[in-house]
Structure formats: structure tokens, C-alpha cells
Amino acid sequence: MHEMGIVTHLAKTLDELAAEQKIVKIGKVTLQVGEVSGIMTDYFVDCWDYFKVRHTVLKDSTLELETLPAVTFCDNCKKNYETVKYGRTCPYCGSGETWLITGNECIIKQIEAETEDDRNGEKNVRTDEMR
Amino acid sequence: MKIIELKESVTVSNDRDADKLRQKMLKNGVCLVNIMSSPGAGKTTLLSKTVSDLKNDLTVAVIEADIASDVDAVKFEDLGVKSIQAHTDGMCHMDAGMTERALDEMGYSNTDLIFLENVGNLICPAEFDTGANLNVMITSVPEGDDKPLKYPLMFSTSDALVITKIDTLPYFTFDTEKCIERVRKLNPNIKIFPVSAKTGEGMNKWEEYLRQNLNK
DSSP states (O other): OOHHHHHHHHHHHHHHHHHHHTEEEEEEEEEEEETTSOOOHHHHHHHHHHHGGGSGGGTTOEEEEEEEOOEEEETTTOOEEEHHHHTTSOTTTOOSOEEEEESOOEEEEEEEEEEHHHHHHHHHHHHHHHO | OEEEEEEEETTHHHHHHHHHHHHHHHHTTOEEEEEEOOTTSSHHHHHHHHHHHHTTTSOEEEEEEESSOOHHHHHHHHTTSEEEEEEOTTOSSOOHHHHHHHHHHHOOTTOSEEEEEOOSOSSGGGTSOOOOSEEEEEEEGGGOTTHHHHOHHHHHHOSEEEEEOGGGGGGSOOOHHHHHHHHHHHOTTOEEEEOOTTTOTTHHHHHHHHHHTOOO
16 A cells, blocks of 8 residues: 555665666666565556656666565474465464564665666767768 | 666665654754554544643644644644644655655754654554654554554554553453553563543653653
């Protein structure tokens, strides 16, 4: 339900990075999203497409979402299990003393970027060809 | 195009802004308290009572964050303390940038304590650092003692929990001990204050906690 809020922060983070590293264009953005992060992936991509046009550097970007599995640890029998399948109750010993280890993340894994230098490089190539 | 590996949280820009804001408040001697709860838990009533009790010897101000309207900010102006309404424009939480804009607009010099009444919501405000020095969650007796089971993140990221409306305990099946036990399991260090803003019961301890946490 908070996809739009996350999208605005993602855009801001990437905008700042672009300014820092002289990036003029961002292509594919790969995110790692936890299985139980509460992020609806389809809706998240829709929000991104709606919002990205406000930022010159992001307007041609695309989002690729990878799912990170959710794993829960049981404090009672010290085993890990799949969160989505079994929920809060440990399937091995039935204890409710369990903690989510991974699955709540939303991480920017990597981006495809074109920098000012790359663009100048391309121009040089073209000038060479013209000669 | 080249690939840049980042491996950082989506909210990293907000986390940076929040840390900067926290330092700025510390430098100015202000304690910023972020108040979070579901709608109807009694944030405004608790704050009205707290502000009335503290305003004689402390300079207090209130930032009211809501999706729309200014009904809450007007209530605090009537109490004679500085107050500003921050509209989140439909967003379900306040972030550090919005909080800083509201603080700058309202002014915070020579202020001891500023309450940020976050949007009534138990999910998103827990994920976005506002830059507050203290994060306080409110849950009320009518909401039930199983709230910590349903919204674990909010309970585990708060410094203090205020259980409100304890004057209604005779009418609900709310097990205070069970609720506290569930909260402590998620967050062993959390400070817990059962209060009734209506009768004043327990308010002393909660207000004493705020006084101890001033940035003086």
C-alpha cells in the first residue's frame, strides 16, 4: 500500500546518484524485493512508470524486480523455515517464538547508466566516422 | 551503458536526510518526538493533555500531519502553543524531507519539545525515518491486545509505547499483561506507559519520560 512513497524515494536516491556520478541517462534499474515486504510488484512498476517522467535522467528507465525469499528463524528449535508457507508458527516444533530473518527488504541491486563521459566518447566516435 | 552496482536500500536518501535532521535538532536543543498510531487510537487527545501539562514550564510545539484538513492544528493553536499543519498530499506517511519543511516553516528556535503527529497508519510510518529523536507508538485499549502480533515492525522500531484509554479497561477484553509481554518479545528495551488522558491516570510517568529525554 505504500508503493508510491517508495517510488518517490527511489527516484530521489537515483537522482542524487546521477548528479554525483555525472549520469545523464539511466536504463534498467534492478531491485531486490523481499517476499513479505508488502510491495505489490505490478502496482509498483505502474507507479514507477507514472512517476519517472518527472525526472529527465529517469524518463527512459525500466524497473526489473527480483524476489528475495522470506526466511524465518525459530528461537525454540533454532531451525530456519519458509515464511510464506508456514507463517509465524514453526513447522518443526510448533513454537511461536519465531523471527523473520530475510524477506522484508527493498534494495537497489544495480542500475544501467550512461555518463557524460560515455556520451562525449560516442560523439568522438561519430566525428571520426565522418572524417 | 555501463552497470553500476549499488546494493543499497531504496530509502537510503531518506535515511541520510533523517540523520542530518536529527543532528540539526540536537544542535538546536530541540527534542523531536514522532508519534505514530492507527487512526482513532487517541493521538490528538493524548497530545492535547500532554501539551496542557507541559506548556507552563517548557516551550512545546506540534506538527500535525494529515492527508487533508487542519482540524487538529487548530486544536493546538487554541491551547496557545505553536502548531503547523503538514499535508502529505495523499501520502500515507511523513518522511524526513516533509518533516524538515514543516519545521522550517513553523520555526523551532528556543523550543524544547516538538511533537510530530504522524499520519494515522501502523505500516508505512514505521518504514520511513522522519529524523525524530524519539519514536513513540500509541495503541489503545479498544484496539485489542493483539496489535503487536499484527504490526510487529511498528512495535519493534519504537522507543516507547503509550497504551491509551485505560479508563475503558472494564468494557473491553484487553489483557494489559499479555499485551506488554507481546511487545517486549519484539522489543525488550521499549518503555511502556499505560495512561488515560481523560482521567489523567499514568500521565505523570509519561510526561516524566519526555522531560528526561529533552536535548538539554
